[in-house]
Amino acid sequence: MTSTPTTDPAAWLEQARADVARDPEAVTRAFAFAARKVGREPLRPENDPAGVVHGTVDDAARAELVVALAEHHGDPDELADRLATLYHQGDAAERRGVLRGLDALTGRGQVPPDVVAVGTELAEDALRANDQALVAAAVGPFGARHLDQHTWRHAVLKLVFLGVSLDAVAGLADRADGELARMAADFAAERRAAGRPVPADVGRLIPTDTTRE
Amino acid sequence: MRILDPHIHMTSRTTDDYEAMYAVGVRAVVEPAFWLGQPRTSVGSFRDYFDSLLGWERFRAAQFGIRHHATIALNPKEANDPRCREVLDEIPRYLLKDGVVAVGEVGYDSMTPAEDEVFAAQLQLARDAGLPVLVHTPHRDKAAGTRRTLDVVRESGLPPEQVLVDHLNETTVEMVRDAGCWAGFSIYPDTKMDEARMVALLREYGTERMIVNSAADWGRSDPLKTARTGHAMLEAGFGDDDVDQVLWRSPVAFYEQSGNLVLDPVPGFVAGEAPPAGVEFEGSSVLRGARV
Numbered sequence: 303m304t305s306t307p308t309t310d311p312a313a314w315l316e317q318a319r320a321d322v323a324r325d326p327e328a329v330t331r332a333f334a335f336a337a338r339k340v341g342r343e344p345l346r347p348e349n350d351p352a353g354v355v356h357g358t359v360d361d362a363a364r365a366e367l368v369v370a371l372a373e374h375h376g377d378p379d380e381l382a383d384r385l386a387t388l389y390h391q392g393d394a395a396e397r398r399g400v401l402r403g404l405d406a407l408t409g410r411g412q413v414p415p416d417v418v419a420v421g422t423e424l425a426e427d428a429l430r431a432n433d434q435a436l437v438a439a440a441v442g443p444f445g446a447r448h449l450d451q452h453t454w455r456h457a458v459l460k461l462v463f464l465g466v467s468l469d470a471v472a473g474l475a476d477r478a479d480g481e482l483a484r485m486a487a488d489f490a491a492e493r494r495a496a497g498r499p500v501p502a503d504v505g506r507l508i509p510t511d512t513t514r515e
Numbered sequence: 516m517r518i519l520d521p522h523i524h525m526t527s528r529t530t531d532d533y534e535a536m537y538a539v540g541v542r543a544v545v546e547p548a549f550w551l552g553q554p555r556t557s558v559g560s561f562r563d564y565f566d567s568l569l570g571w572e573r574f575r576a577a578q579f580g581i582r583h584h585a586t587i588a589l590n591p592k593e594a595n596d597p598r599c600r601e602v603l604d605e606i607p608r609y610l611l612k613d614g615v616v617a618v619g620e621v622g623y624d625s626m627t628p629a630e631d632e633v634f635a636a637q638l639q640l641a642r643d644a645g646l647p648v649l650v651h652t653p654h655r656d657k658a659a660g661t662r663r664t665l666d667v668v669r670e671s672g673l674p675p676e677q678v679l680v681d682h683l684n685e686t687t688v689e690m691v692r693d694a695g696c697w698a699g700f701s702i703y704p705d706t707k708m709d710e711a712r713m714v715a716l717l718r719e720y721g722t723e724r725m726i727v728n729s730a731a732d733w734g735r736s737d738p739l740k741t742a743r744t745g746h747a748m749l750e751a752g753f754g755d756d757d758v759d760q761v762l763w764r765s766p767v768a769f770y771e772q773s774g775n776l777v778l779d780p781v782p783g784f785v786a787g788e789a790p791p792a793g794v795e796f797e798g799s800s801v802l803r804g805a806r807v
Contacts, residue, residue, distance in 0.1 A: 330608070330611075334612050334613065337613050338613065338774065338775065351783045352783030393569045393570050393573075393614070394570050394573070394574060395613060432574070433570075433574045
């Protein structure tokens with residue numbers, strides 16, 4: 303009656319990866335069942351109790367399924383289509399799984415241009431959501447590498463707005479620029495004018511003074 | 516008092532309702548897919564609706580500490596519209612999803628041949644997916660409709676304990692209990708069933724396999740009717756354990772058959788404490804019970 307899975311999570315994931323390796327269609331069912339099989343706990347409960355910032359164990363399991371898909375069915379066109387379908391037919395958790403999977407592929411240096419194009423569209427879709435966890439999943443290593451600067455700045459400010467720690471943002475120090483600092487300062491001024499608290503993370507955005515394009 | 520409202524259309528309700536529900540003890544809800552008042556004209560409308568039940572509404576409920584689940588189906592009224600029928604092909608993929616705890620609402624509205632066909636087809640989908648079924652009984656010609664409902668359920672081969680027959684009243688409760696199905700009652704301000712009549716039925720039939728819901732939607736209805744029924748039971752001399760059985764253990768036992776209920780507290784949610792964005796938690800700003 304809790305999210306504690308009944309079977310051994312590691313064994314289930316190994317089997318699911320093998321199923322996906324054999325038949326790419328198997329990923330649909332495995333994606334849908336992941337949380338019921340491996341649990342939904344936060345990966346870093348000590349400073350992210352809701353699993354919003356760093357994701358959940360089911361996010362990580364789905365990311366592994368995406369990696370299995372890319373390893374065994376790596377035709378870029380086909381992979382891009384599958385990821386788009388998984389995302390568009392997925393609930394919020396499955397959508398996070400696709401985005402975290404793109405992060406995992408980015409970490410392995412395995413993202414062909416077709417997949418980058420589709421992945422960028424999916425990340426931009428996630429950034430329009432109001433679900434904090436979904437927005438946070440769009441600013442990992444894949445987003446850091448591929449979102450354009452304007453979109454990325456708005457994503458960062460949206461996280462501040464939603465009260466999500468900027469620890470969610472990969473490569474924050476590398477991409478933060480003068481324009482983002484200006485946006486953050488304006489946001490802080492607006493909050494102060496309204497007599498409302500200014501989130502502490504705003505301070506992480508203000509010191510930079512170089513603007514990039 | 517802990518409450519699982521097993522039938523409530525939260526899409527039609529406000530955040531004030533969520534807060535009030537949490538305050539009286541509602542910790543989980545099941546939202547059945549149904550008719551929206553305005554008829555749908557395409558399968559795409561259903562997809563967006565199902566996606567919002569599994570996405571936006573679950574997210575919204577979690578902001579208020581309430582676990583949200585859904586049942587998915589083509590409803591009886593729109594089973595009569597050929598523009599909507601094709602959604603039956605989409606339903607199997609939704610039945611795999613996290614948080615889908617039954618097929619429903621299925622059943623009869625006007626008892627047409629199209630409704631017969633769609634009802635039977637969806638009972639088969641439930642068997643294939645290993646899910647229980649939430650059955651709506653018609654407002655008009657209810658006794659005849661309920662009898663026919665039970666015949667179709669029997670013919671489907673589904674075990675009766677996997678079927679919850681809803682919107683019952685004094686004239687239909689007995690046949691549903693005799694069939695071995697779960698008996699559901701929608702407590703409304705002045706139509707289907709009210710608290711006092713419900714208490715009388717619980718006295719007559721006992722508290723086993725009896726399930727109470729608010730069925731609150733876009734019409735005149737009250738999302739706190741589950742709690743009000745619990746209080747009416749206590750005033751009438753029922754014990755806390757009886758109330759817990761009717762408002763929590765029974766709906767949990769029914770939907771638990773899906774293997775897809777999540778009832779542990781929403782992580783990070785602190786009752787009565789919805790901090791403004793950017794509140795600090797152990798040195799960094801993280802989401803706890805942030806608001807929409």
